[in-house]
Amino acid sequence: MLDLFGEAVRTWFDTVLTPHWPDLVCAYRQQVTCASQRLAQHGLGGLFAGLHPAIRWREPVLEVRTWWGGDLPGTGHGLILLPSPLAGPRPRVLAEPGRPILLVYPVVMGAHGAAAGGDSLGRLLGVTRALVLHRLAADGGLTTTVLSRAVGISLSSASEHATALRSAGLVASEREGGAVRHHLTALGAELLRGSSGDSTEGWLPPDQAAGWPSVLP
Structure with a gap:
Protein backbone atom coordinates (compact mmCIF):
# COMPACT_ATOMS: atom_id res chain seq x y z
CA MET A 1 0.00 0.00 0.00
CA LEU A 2 2.80 2.44 0.88
CA ASP A 3 4.54 1.65 -2.40
CA LEU A 4 1.36 2.43 -4.35
CA PHE A 5 0.91 5.67 -2.43
CA GLY A 6 4.51 6.65 -3.10
CA GLU A 7 4.11 5.95 -6.82
CA ALA A 8 0.92 8.02 -6.91
CA VAL A 9 2.63 10.96 -5.23
CA ARG A 10 5.58 10.72 -7.62
CA THR A 11 3.27 10.58 -10.63
CA TRP A 12 1.36 13.60 -9.38
CA PHE A 13 4.60 15.50 -8.78
CA ASP A 14 5.97 14.68 -12.24
CA THR A 15 2.70 15.59 -13.95
CA VAL A 16 1.63 18.68 -12.01
CA LEU A 17 4.73 20.26 -10.49
CA THR A 18 7.73 19.28 -12.61
CA PRO A 19 6.74 21.43 -15.64
CA HIS A 20 6.52 24.49 -13.37
CA TRP A 21 9.34 23.64 -10.97
CA PRO A 22 11.85 26.28 -12.21
CA ASP A 23 9.22 29.01 -11.81
CA LEU A 24 8.25 27.75 -8.35
CA VAL A 25 11.87 27.70 -7.21
CA CYS A 26 12.37 31.20 -8.61
CA ALA A 27 9.31 32.46 -6.73
CA TYR A 28 10.53 30.88 -3.50
CA ARG A 29 14.00 32.38 -3.83
CA GLN A 30 12.54 35.78 -4.66
CA GLN A 31 10.45 35.70 -1.51
CA VAL A 32 13.41 34.71 0.66
CA THR A 33 15.58 37.44 -0.84
CA CYS A 34 12.94 40.14 -0.42
CA ALA A 35 12.19 39.06 3.14
CA SER A 36 15.88 39.14 4.04
CA GLN A 37 16.22 42.64 2.58
CA ARG A 38 13.17 43.93 4.45
CA LEU A 39 14.43 42.49 7.73
CA ALA A 40 17.86 44.06 7.27
CA GLN A 41 16.50 47.45 6.21
CA HIS A 42 13.31 47.83 8.22
CA GLY A 43 13.42 45.32 11.08
CA LEU A 44 10.61 42.98 12.11
CA GLY A 45 7.87 45.45 11.22
CA GLY A 46 9.10 45.74 7.65
CA LEU A 47 9.65 42.01 7.37
CA PHE A 48 6.15 40.96 8.40
CA ALA A 49 4.45 43.84 6.56
CA GLY A 50 5.62 42.44 3.23
CA LEU A 51 4.89 38.75 3.73
CA HIS A 52 1.14 38.64 3.17
CA PRO A 53 -1.86 40.97 3.67
CA ALA A 54 -3.10 38.65 6.43
CA ILE A 55 0.10 38.98 8.48
CA ARG A 56 1.08 42.01 10.53
CA TRP A 57 3.40 42.78 13.42
CA ARG A 58 2.05 44.68 16.41
CA GLU A 59 4.92 44.49 18.83
CA PRO A 60 5.17 42.24 20.72
CA VAL A 61 2.38 40.27 19.02
CA LEU A 62 2.40 38.75 15.54
CA GLU A 63 -1.15 38.74 14.17
CA VAL A 64 -2.04 36.18 11.51
CA ARG A 65 -5.49 35.73 10.00
CA THR A 66 -5.77 32.00 9.47
CA TRP A 67 -8.60 29.50 9.08
CA TRP A 68 -9.04 29.40 12.86
CA GLY A 69 -9.01 31.99 15.63
CA GLY A 70 -7.29 32.06 18.99
CA ASP A 71 -4.08 32.96 20.73
CA LEU A 72 -0.95 30.86 20.36
CA PRO A 73 1.85 31.42 22.88
CA GLY A 74 5.43 31.04 21.76
CA THR A 75 7.11 27.68 22.20
CA GLY A 76 10.46 29.19 23.11
CA HIS A 77 12.07 27.57 20.07
CA GLY A 78 11.75 30.39 17.54
CA LEU A 79 9.72 30.95 14.40
CA ILE A 80 10.32 29.56 10.92
CA LEU A 81 8.89 31.45 7.94
CA LEU A 82 8.06 29.23 4.97
CA PRO A 83 6.88 30.80 1.70
CA SER A 84 5.01 28.16 -0.27
CA PRO A 85 3.50 28.18 -3.77
CA LEU A 86 0.96 25.58 -2.61
CA ALA A 87 -0.19 27.16 0.65
CA GLY A 88 -2.81 29.67 -0.49
CA PRO A 89 -4.92 31.51 -0.11
CA ARG A 90 -4.43 32.00 3.64
CA PRO A 91 -1.37 31.57 5.85
CA ARG A 92 -1.17 28.61 8.19
CA VAL A 93 0.44 28.33 11.61
CA LEU A 94 1.77 24.95 12.72
CA ALA A 95 2.97 24.43 16.28
CA GLU A 96 4.21 21.43 18.22
CA PRO A 97 5.62 21.41 21.76
CA GLY A 98 9.39 21.60 21.82
CA ARG A 99 9.69 22.68 18.19
CA PRO A 100 9.78 26.04 16.37
CA ILE A 101 6.47 27.50 15.26
CA LEU A 102 6.06 27.20 11.49
CA LEU A 103 4.35 30.04 9.62
CA VAL A 104 3.48 28.95 6.09
CA TYR A 105 2.30 31.73 3.79
CA PRO A 106 1.38 31.81 0.09
CA VAL A 107 3.89 32.92 -2.50
CA VAL A 108 2.10 35.39 -4.76
CA MET A 109 3.61 33.94 -7.94
CA GLY A 110 2.54 30.50 -6.84
CA ALA A 111 -0.96 31.62 -6.08
CA HIS A 112 -1.50 33.26 -9.46
CA GLY A 113 1.77 32.61 -11.21
CA ALA A 114 0.53 29.93 -13.55
CA ALA A 115 -2.09 32.25 -14.99
CA ALA A 116 0.09 35.34 -14.99
CA GLY A 117 3.10 33.55 -16.39
CA GLY A 118 1.21 31.51 -18.92
CA ASP A 119 -0.93 34.20 -20.54
CA SER A 120 0.25 36.70 -23.11
CA LEU A 121 0.48 39.52 -20.59
CA GLY A 122 2.86 37.58 -18.36
CA ARG A 123 5.03 36.73 -21.35
CA LEU A 124 4.98 40.32 -22.57
CA LEU A 125 5.67 42.19 -19.34
CA ILE A 153 7.95 42.43 -3.34
CA SER A 154 10.30 44.97 -1.80
CA LEU A 155 9.45 48.67 -1.74
CA SER A 156 12.26 49.49 -4.16
CA SER A 157 11.08 46.77 -6.58
CA ALA A 158 7.51 48.07 -6.45
CA SER A 159 8.77 51.56 -7.26
CA GLU A 160 10.86 50.26 -10.17
CA HIS A 161 7.99 48.24 -11.65
CA ALA A 162 5.58 51.17 -11.29
CA THR A 163 8.08 53.47 -12.99
CA ALA A 164 8.53 51.06 -15.91
CA LEU A 165 4.77 50.62 -16.33
CA ARG A 166 4.27 54.38 -16.13
CA SER A 167 6.88 54.91 -18.84
CA ALA A 168 4.91 52.51 -21.04
CA GLY A 169 1.71 54.46 -20.43
CA LEU A 170 0.03 51.62 -18.55
CA VAL A 171 0.09 53.22 -15.10
CA ALA A 172 -0.36 56.80 -13.92
CA SER A 173 1.04 58.06 -10.62
CA GLU A 174 0.20 61.04 -8.47
CA ARG A 175 1.64 62.34 -5.23
CA GLU A 176 -0.64 62.01 -2.25
CA GLY A 177 0.91 63.74 0.73
CA GLY A 178 4.18 61.97 1.39
CA ALA A 179 3.21 58.95 -0.70
CA VAL A 180 2.75 58.20 -4.40
CA ARG A 181 -0.45 56.50 -5.55
CA HIS A 182 -0.52 54.42 -8.74
CA HIS A 183 -3.55 53.47 -10.81
CA LEU A 184 -4.24 51.96 -14.21
CA THR A 185 -4.57 54.16 -17.26
CA ALA A 186 -7.16 53.47 -19.95
CA LEU A 187 -4.39 51.83 -21.98
CA GLY A 188 -3.45 49.60 -19.05
CA ALA A 189 -7.06 48.52 -18.51
CA GLU A 190 -7.47 47.82 -22.22
CA LEU A 191 -4.30 45.74 -22.24
CA LEU A 192 -5.62 43.63 -19.36
CA ARG A 193 -8.95 43.09 -21.10
CA GLY A 194 -7.28 42.09 -24.34
CA SER A 195 -4.60 39.73 -23.01
CA SER A 196 -5.74 36.13 -23.36
CA GLY A 197 -9.31 37.07 -22.63
CA ASP A 198 -8.33 38.56 -19.27
CA SER A 199 -10.80 40.85 -17.57
CA THR A 200 -10.03 43.44 -14.95
CA GLU A 201 -13.38 42.57 -13.38
CA GLY A 202 -12.95 38.82 -13.42
CA TRP A 203 -9.51 38.61 -11.84
CA LEU A 204 -9.13 38.72 -8.09
CA PRO A 205 -6.00 38.18 -6.04
CA PRO A 206 -6.04 35.17 -3.70
CA ASP A 207 -6.92 37.07 -0.52
CA GLN A 208 -9.86 38.89 -2.12
CA ALA A 209 -11.06 35.71 -3.81
CA ALA A 210 -11.31 34.26 -0.30
CA GLY A 211 -13.35 37.25 0.84
CA TRP A 212 -10.53 39.05 2.64
CA PRO A 213 -9.59 42.72 2.44
CA SER A 214 -6.82 43.44 -0.04
CA VAL A 215 -4.61 44.82 2.72
CA LEU A 216 -4.97 45.11 6.45
CA PRO A 217 -5.46 48.62 7.87
Missing part, protein backbone atom coordinates in the same frame (compact mmCIF):
# COMPACT_ATOMS: atom_id res chain seq x y z
CA GLY A 126 7.01 39.53 -17.00
CA VAL A 127 5.11 37.82 -14.20
CA THR A 128 5.68 40.47 -11.53
CA ARG A 129 4.63 43.44 -13.67
CA ALA A 130 1.59 41.52 -14.86
CA LEU A 131 0.69 40.93 -11.21
CA VAL A 132 1.17 44.63 -10.47
CA LEU A 133 -1.30 45.53 -13.22
CA HIS A 134 -3.81 42.94 -12.03
CA ARG A 135 -3.51 44.17 -8.46
CA LEU A 136 -4.01 47.81 -9.42
CA ALA A 137 -7.04 46.80 -11.48
CA ALA A 138 -8.56 44.88 -8.57
CA ASP A 139 -7.88 47.52 -5.92
CA GLY A 140 -8.43 50.67 -7.97
CA GLY A 141 -5.10 52.27 -7.12
CA LEU A 142 -2.45 51.72 -4.47
CA THR A 143 0.44 53.61 -2.94
CA THR A 144 3.91 52.24 -3.55
CA THR A 145 4.13 50.88 -0.01
CA VAL A 146 0.76 49.12 -0.13
CA LEU A 147 1.51 47.82 -3.63
CA SER A 148 4.77 46.26 -2.44
CA ARG A 149 2.92 44.47 0.37
CA ALA A 150 0.07 43.35 -1.86
CA VAL A 151 2.33 41.84 -4.52
CA GLY A 152 4.93 40.54 -2.06
Whole structure:
Protein backbone atom coordinates (compact mmCIF):
# COMPACT_ATOMS: atom_id res chain seq x y z
CA MET A 1 0.00 0.00 0.00
CA LEU A 2 2.80 2.44 0.88
CA ASP A 3 4.54 1.65 -2.40
CA LEU A 4 1.36 2.43 -4.35
CA PHE A 5 0.91 5.67 -2.43
CA GLY A 6 4.51 6.65 -3.10
CA GLU A 7 4.11 5.95 -6.82
CA ALA A 8 0.92 8.02 -6.91
CA VAL A 9 2.63 10.96 -5.23
CA ARG A 10 5.58 10.72 -7.62
CA THR A 11 3.27 10.58 -10.63
CA TRP A 12 1.36 13.60 -9.38
CA PHE A 13 4.60 15.50 -8.78
CA ASP A 14 5.97 14.68 -12.24
CA THR A 15 2.70 15.59 -13.95
CA VAL A 16 1.63 18.68 -12.01
CA LEU A 17 4.73 20.26 -10.49
CA THR A 18 7.73 19.28 -12.61
CA PRO A 19 6.74 21.43 -15.64
CA HIS A 20 6.52 24.49 -13.37
CA TRP A 21 9.34 23.64 -10.97
CA PRO A 22 11.85 26.28 -12.21
CA ASP A 23 9.22 29.01 -11.81
CA LEU A 24 8.25 27.75 -8.35
CA VAL A 25 11.87 27.70 -7.21
CA CYS A 26 12.37 31.20 -8.61
CA ALA A 27 9.31 32.46 -6.73
CA TYR A 28 10.53 30.88 -3.50
CA ARG A 29 14.00 32.38 -3.83
CA GLN A 30 12.54 35.78 -4.66
CA GLN A 31 10.45 35.70 -1.51
CA VAL A 32 13.41 34.71 0.66
CA THR A 33 15.58 37.44 -0.84
CA CYS A 34 12.94 40.14 -0.42
CA ALA A 35 12.19 39.06 3.14
CA SER A 36 15.88 39.14 4.04
CA GLN A 37 16.22 42.64 2.58
CA ARG A 38 13.17 43.93 4.45
CA LEU A 39 14.43 42.49 7.73
CA ALA A 40 17.86 44.06 7.27
CA GLN A 41 16.50 47.45 6.21
CA HIS A 42 13.31 47.83 8.22
CA GLY A 43 13.42 45.32 11.08
CA LEU A 44 10.61 42.98 12.11
CA GLY A 45 7.87 45.45 11.22
CA GLY A 46 9.10 45.74 7.65
CA LEU A 47 9.65 42.01 7.37
CA PHE A 48 6.15 40.96 8.40
CA ALA A 49 4.45 43.84 6.56
CA GLY A 50 5.62 42.44 3.23
CA LEU A 51 4.89 38.75 3.73
CA HIS A 52 1.14 38.64 3.17
CA PRO A 53 -1.86 40.97 3.67
CA ALA A 54 -3.10 38.65 6.43
CA ILE A 55 0.10 38.98 8.48
CA ARG A 56 1.08 42.01 10.53
CA TRP A 57 3.40 42.78 13.42
CA ARG A 58 2.05 44.68 16.41
CA GLU A 59 4.92 44.49 18.83
CA PRO A 60 5.17 42.24 20.72
CA VAL A 61 2.38 40.27 19.02
CA LEU A 62 2.40 38.75 15.54
CA GLU A 63 -1.15 38.74 14.17
CA VAL A 64 -2.04 36.18 11.51
CA ARG A 65 -5.49 35.73 10.00
CA THR A 66 -5.77 32.00 9.47
CA TRP A 67 -8.60 29.50 9.08
CA TRP A 68 -9.04 29.40 12.86
CA GLY A 69 -9.01 31.99 15.63
CA GLY A 70 -7.29 32.06 18.99
CA ASP A 71 -4.08 32.96 20.73
CA LEU A 72 -0.95 30.86 20.36
CA PRO A 73 1.85 31.42 22.88
CA GLY A 74 5.43 31.04 21.76
CA THR A 75 7.11 27.68 22.20
CA GLY A 76 10.46 29.19 23.11
CA HIS A 77 12.07 27.57 20.07
CA GLY A 78 11.75 30.39 17.54
CA LEU A 79 9.72 30.95 14.40
CA ILE A 80 10.32 29.56 10.92
CA LEU A 81 8.89 31.45 7.94
CA LEU A 82 8.06 29.23 4.97
CA PRO A 83 6.88 30.80 1.70
CA SER A 84 5.01 28.16 -0.27
CA PRO A 85 3.50 28.18 -3.77
CA LEU A 86 0.96 25.58 -2.61
CA ALA A 87 -0.19 27.16 0.65
CA GLY A 88 -2.81 29.67 -0.49
CA PRO A 89 -4.92 31.51 -0.11
CA ARG A 90 -4.43 32.00 3.64
CA PRO A 91 -1.37 31.57 5.85
CA ARG A 92 -1.17 28.61 8.19
CA VAL A 93 0.44 28.33 11.61
CA LEU A 94 1.77 24.95 12.72
CA ALA A 95 2.97 24.43 16.28
CA GLU A 96 4.21 21.43 18.22
CA PRO A 97 5.62 21.41 21.76
CA GLY A 98 9.39 21.60 21.82
CA ARG A 99 9.69 22.68 18.19
CA PRO A 100 9.78 26.04 16.37
CA ILE A 101 6.47 27.50 15.26
CA LEU A 102 6.06 27.20 11.49
CA LEU A 103 4.35 30.04 9.62
CA VAL A 104 3.48 28.95 6.09
CA TYR A 105 2.30 31.73 3.79
CA PRO A 106 1.38 31.81 0.09
CA VAL A 107 3.89 32.92 -2.50
CA VAL A 108 2.10 35.39 -4.76
CA MET A 109 3.61 33.94 -7.94
CA GLY A 110 2.54 30.50 -6.84
CA ALA A 111 -0.96 31.62 -6.08
CA HIS A 112 -1.50 33.26 -9.46
CA GLY A 113 1.77 32.61 -11.21
CA ALA A 114 0.53 29.93 -13.55
CA ALA A 115 -2.09 32.25 -14.99
CA ALA A 116 0.09 35.34 -14.99
CA GLY A 117 3.10 33.55 -16.39
CA GLY A 118 1.21 31.51 -18.92
CA ASP A 119 -0.93 34.20 -20.54
CA SER A 120 0.25 36.70 -23.11
CA LEU A 121 0.48 39.52 -20.59
CA GLY A 122 2.86 37.58 -18.36
CA ARG A 123 5.03 36.73 -21.35
CA LEU A 124 4.98 40.32 -22.57
CA LEU A 125 5.67 42.19 -19.34
CA GLY A 126 7.01 39.53 -17.00
CA VAL A 127 5.11 37.82 -14.20
CA THR A 128 5.68 40.47 -11.53
CA ARG A 129 4.63 43.44 -13.67
CA ALA A 130 1.59 41.52 -14.86
CA LEU A 131 0.69 40.93 -11.21
CA VAL A 132 1.17 44.63 -10.47
CA LEU A 133 -1.30 45.53 -13.22
CA HIS A 134 -3.81 42.94 -12.03
CA ARG A 135 -3.51 44.17 -8.46
CA LEU A 136 -4.01 47.81 -9.42
CA ALA A 137 -7.04 46.80 -11.48
CA ALA A 138 -8.56 44.88 -8.57
CA ASP A 139 -7.88 47.52 -5.92
CA GLY A 140 -8.43 50.67 -7.97
CA GLY A 141 -5.10 52.27 -7.12
CA LEU A 142 -2.45 51.72 -4.47
CA THR A 143 0.44 53.61 -2.94
CA THR A 144 3.91 52.24 -3.55
CA THR A 145 4.13 50.88 -0.01
CA VAL A 146 0.76 49.12 -0.13
CA LEU A 147 1.51 47.82 -3.63
CA SER A 148 4.77 46.26 -2.44
CA ARG A 149 2.92 44.47 0.37
CA ALA A 150 0.07 43.35 -1.86
CA VAL A 151 2.33 41.84 -4.52
CA GLY A 152 4.93 40.54 -2.06
CA ILE A 153 7.95 42.43 -3.34
CA SER A 154 10.30 44.97 -1.80
CA LEU A 155 9.45 48.67 -1.74
CA SER A 156 12.26 49.49 -4.16
CA SER A 157 11.08 46.77 -6.58
CA ALA A 158 7.51 48.07 -6.45
CA SER A 159 8.77 51.56 -7.26
CA GLU A 160 10.86 50.26 -10.17
CA HIS A 161 7.99 48.24 -11.65
CA ALA A 162 5.58 51.17 -11.29
CA THR A 163 8.08 53.47 -12.99
CA ALA A 164 8.53 51.06 -15.91
CA LEU A 165 4.77 50.62 -16.33
CA ARG A 166 4.27 54.38 -16.13
CA SER A 167 6.88 54.91 -18.84
CA ALA A 168 4.91 52.51 -21.04
CA GLY A 169 1.71 54.46 -20.43
CA LEU A 170 0.03 51.62 -18.55
CA VAL A 171 0.09 53.22 -15.10
CA ALA A 172 -0.36 56.80 -13.92
CA SER A 173 1.04 58.06 -10.62
CA GLU A 174 0.20 61.04 -8.47
CA ARG A 175 1.64 62.34 -5.23
CA GLU A 176 -0.64 62.01 -2.25
CA GLY A 177 0.91 63.74 0.73
CA GLY A 178 4.18 61.97 1.39
CA ALA A 179 3.21 58.95 -0.70
CA VAL A 180 2.75 58.20 -4.40
CA ARG A 181 -0.45 56.50 -5.55
CA HIS A 182 -0.52 54.42 -8.74
CA HIS A 183 -3.55 53.47 -10.81
CA LEU A 184 -4.24 51.96 -14.21
CA THR A 185 -4.57 54.16 -17.26
CA ALA A 186 -7.16 53.47 -19.95
CA LEU A 187 -4.39 51.83 -21.98
CA GLY A 188 -3.45 49.60 -19.05
CA ALA A 189 -7.06 48.52 -18.51
CA GLU A 190 -7.47 47.82 -22.22
CA LEU A 191 -4.30 45.74 -22.24
CA LEU A 192 -5.62 43.63 -19.36
CA ARG A 193 -8.95 43.09 -21.10
CA GLY A 194 -7.28 42.09 -24.34
CA SER A 195 -4.60 39.73 -23.01
CA SER A 196 -5.74 36.13 -23.36
CA GLY A 197 -9.31 37.07 -22.63
CA ASP A 198 -8.33 38.56 -19.27
CA SER A 199 -10.80 40.85 -17.57
CA THR A 200 -10.03 43.44 -14.95
CA GLU A 201 -13.38 42.57 -13.38
CA GLY A 202 -12.95 38.82 -13.42
CA TRP A 203 -9.51 38.61 -11.84
CA LEU A 204 -9.13 38.72 -8.09
CA PRO A 205 -6.00 38.18 -6.04
CA PRO A 206 -6.04 35.17 -3.70
CA ASP A 207 -6.92 37.07 -0.52
CA GLN A 208 -9.86 38.89 -2.12
CA ALA A 209 -11.06 35.71 -3.81
CA ALA A 210 -11.31 34.26 -0.30
CA GLY A 211 -13.35 37.25 0.84
CA TRP A 212 -10.53 39.05 2.64
CA PRO A 213 -9.59 42.72 2.44
CA SER A 214 -6.82 43.44 -0.04
CA VAL A 215 -4.61 44.82 2.72
CA LEU A 216 -4.97 45.11 6.45
CA PRO A 217 -5.46 48.62 7.87
